[in-house]
Amino acid sequence: MAAQASPTKSERIRELYRQGKSISEIARELGIRYQRAYNVLVNSGLHKPKSKKGEAPEAPKVDPKAYTEFIRGLDLRAVLLEQIEAQVKARPEGRLGFEISLTPTDEHPRLMDGGFSAALRFEVEFLVQEKDGGKERTFGYIQAVWRGVYSSRMKPSKAIYALFAHQNLPVNLWPYFRVQVDQLTAQMGLPRLVLPAFKTVR
Numbered sequence: 001m002a003a004q005a006s007p008t009k010s011e012r013i014r015e016l017y018r019q020g021k022s023i024s025e026i027a028r029e030l031g032i033r034y035q036r037a038y039n040v041l042v043n044s045g046l047h048k049p050k051s052k053k054g055e056a057p058e059a060p061k062v063d064p065k066a067y068t069e070f071i072r073g074l075d076l077r078a079v080l081l082e083q084i085e086a087q088v089k090a091r092p093e094g095r096l097g098f099e100i101s102l103t104p105t106d107e108h109p110r111l112m113d114g115g116f117s118a119a120l121r122f123e124v125e126f127l128v129q130e131k132d133g134g135k136e137r138t139f140g141y142i143q144a145v146w147r148g149v150y151s152s153r154m155k156p157s158k159a160i161y162a163l164f165a166h167q168n169l170p171v172n173l174w175p176y177f178r179v180q181v182d183q184l185t186a187q188m189g190l191p192r193l194v195l196p197a198f199k200t201v202r
């Protein structure tokens with residue numbers, strides 16, 4: 001009888017959350033960072049971020065014509081690397097994998113004359129599944145914050161900016177992080193990791 005594959009770290013995060021454990025407890029038990037557990041649960045729909053009133057925020061409602069007009073008046077002027085951190089804790093032996101997360105760093109755009117800037121925090125965690133179907137563990141990561149500087153004909157409303165930060169901003173900044181990961185993995189002595197192209201579904 002073939003042995004069953006061990007659950008992945010993401011599956012364990014979801015399983016422990018369903019058992020009633022908090023995100024902090026899950027992070028401590030699995031030896032991972034809080035942000036990784038949080039991202040897995042939010043992306044899977046199990047955890048909904050709370051507003052100040054303790055209620056899950058509604059998705060922003062944006063007039064498609066207004067958003068199209070905003071995008072037409074937008075021009076990317078500069079891309080800045082604000083933060084970079086990379087670490088390999090141990091040389092892996094086993095099946096390698098990775099998980100990616102990206103989150104906006106600003107709730108509101110940073111306004112300036114004739115435009116604004118916005119940033120994303122990217123993180124790729126390197127995973128290894130120990131031999132003979134052992135447990136999956138994190139052995140390193142790359143974390144970076146990239147900021148785009150835009151000229152804009154109009155000041156974005158809160159709803160327009162929220163949509164932009166989750167839809168268009170990743171498309172603009174992802175290529176820079178993608179190249180960065182390719183170069184850094186080689187410099188860290190790991191197999192070069194070429195991340196997939198970022199695609200949006202409309």
